[in-house]
Amino acid sequence: MSATAPAQNESRTLTGAEIVLRALKEQGVEVIFGYPGGAVLPIYDALFQQNAIRHILVRHEQAAVHAAEGYARSTGKVGCVLVTSGPGATNAVTGLVDALLDSIPIVCLTGQVPTHLIGNDAFQEADTTGITRPATKHNYLVKRIGDLARTVHDAFYVARSGRPGPVVVDLPKDILLTQGTYEEAPREEHRSYRPQTRPDAESIRKAVALLKGAKRPVVYAGGGVINAGPEASELLTEFVRMANMPCTNTLMGLGVFPASDPRFIGMLGMHGTVEANLAMHGCDVMFNIGARFDDRVTGRLNAFSPGSKKIHADIDPSNINKNVKVDVPVVGDAGQVLRALIEAWKADDAEQDREALANWWKRIDEWRAKDCLRYEQSGSIIKPQHAVKRLYELTRESGRETFISTEVGQHQMWAAQYFGFEKPNRWMTSGGLGTMGYGLPAAAGVQIAHPDALVIDIAGEASILMNIQEMGTLAQYRLPVKVFILNNEYMGMVRQWQELLHGSRYSESYSAALPDFVKLAESFHARGLRATDASQLDDVIREMIAHPGPVIADICVDQKENVFPMIPSGAAHNEMILGAGQAGGVAGVTDEGRVLV
């Protein structure tokens, strides 16, 4: 980035730590989330002596990875993490697996004991590459200074290419202190990892033929479209509007298609809308783009969309035919697939069956008329759905660019159901791993990337305590993140399953001995707010949005509310439970279903 001639730099030797930082700079890293320790002191020393890369000190290494995930998901860039050896690395593992399951590009630098001590059970030694092998897309242990720069460049390439994911680079301390020469990122192709991004024309032709002839089509779009960049979401929107097809999104995909568009039929899956799940069940042609037929989405596999021809576009060939056998596999980047599809669609003379399509829309509108997300807010007890809905409406009213992260549980599902997203990269949630404690650090990472935006962590009172220490990070960097706690004094989703599947025996799911969240906020130099009565809700939300610093808003909600609709585990899309009145139907859950999570 500097004006210095590269030749001049090449001649000078640098320490390993300096080589690492220079490689990060060349890879475009502006922010790194981390926590120091003995093995990475040389990198922290080098960080101290430069200004190009900003370091954000978190309070726990797991949070460093989640913050980097929030940063990556809201910007489309690779998130970067720096932790020390041993416990630094093991603490990061949950974050790494989270990023692996949600396909988030992360490069995590871990310190390691010096090479001559590896294998000796040295202080703060852990077999980091061994532990993180199944937790990452790929990992490296750098044993020679000559490999260092190339390895860091390689890590970034692997993290962002194909299906993105987390990559660990394990750095022994002696390597960081050794002198070496810097190598720029290679220009030639990678030796072995060259994922296919461009779809082959034949698969696109088959997809267009199926879609043009469809009488009851549905587009099922997931996080792969987000990973393909904002242009892919625009192309998806263009295609869906042009083809006038209903579009449903996965939890990971919310925002790839505007929620306000009449063709949006909501999220699908276990807590998806009636119209989305019945459209999936009854369609004759399904177009899956960038989703992976996850078990939360399909329900019982042998009853999943039984009558449809399925097109599956994915950048990762191992996702195709993994859970669900498909008719037309398309391997490629979602953006490139959509561009090719739109072109081929326009070039194709065949007409859509408009009458069949109109009938299909009529049926969908009938399902939609059931208004499956209806709830009743009467009296003074705040319904959690209402809290999210008002949060959505009042943030829209504020006109501010808004980003939402969540923890994991009931509040996460209500956020997905009642908060509408018009654009990609605005919704950060732990979809695959379901990591409680994700939302607060992720929100911190988002706020670092978007300092002027309104960043809200929709949380539960149990999840938030899993990484509550990150309130310290908010305070230190003056990050005005809003923590919006739907406090029902239960691990709500656990309680819901216990109610529906385990005879209402609420084993260990009550959130006993909760802190006073208002005082807790104040002790972390944040504003604490509370609403216990429905009449206070709007004022609290308004005050939260208006406050220039971090806020915890403790919203005390109905303790007994459950998330509906619900497809019980082991059930099919057309066996949804719509509401509390129908919950007795869960008695019909089979033993096979009960085994599932």
Added chain:
Amino acid sequence: MSDEMQRTATIAVLVENEAGVLARVIGLFSGRGYNIESLTVAPVDEERRLSRITVVTTGTDMIIEQIKAQLDRLVPVHKVSDLSLDGPHLTRELALIKVVGRGETRMEALRLGDAFRARVVDASHESATFEMTGTAEKIDAFVALMRPLGLAEVSRTGAVAIARGPRSLAA
């Protein structure tokens, strides 16, 4: 799923010859619950730092497709080929088989070894060790015959395989 046909597949994988690559392959099989019937590995191209892994596995077509796709997405993997599907191929395995005994049983073991074209690579008054190359079935048959004749120890490499004809697994 149980009604779907299980088949045996011999998969050849060309990989970077680097630390941890075998652990990645084995971890993939154990982590995803796939079978390994045998697995062999050795460097095959010093200059280009390539090793070749041969895995024999069983599963439905869908599972074997998955195994191939999962192997292919590992970063240090150059090429994956399902030899059992991609055309005719040769499979060979090497075994060292030790028989301990004297007198007539020992003579019988040596005669059978001869008939199976197993080479005697070590012998003492009370033992003989055969080296044998062939398909897994041939080695199985020979080992079974040796059992009543004082079979003491077997060491096998697992299968290595290569396509017949001019086709090759280039990186």
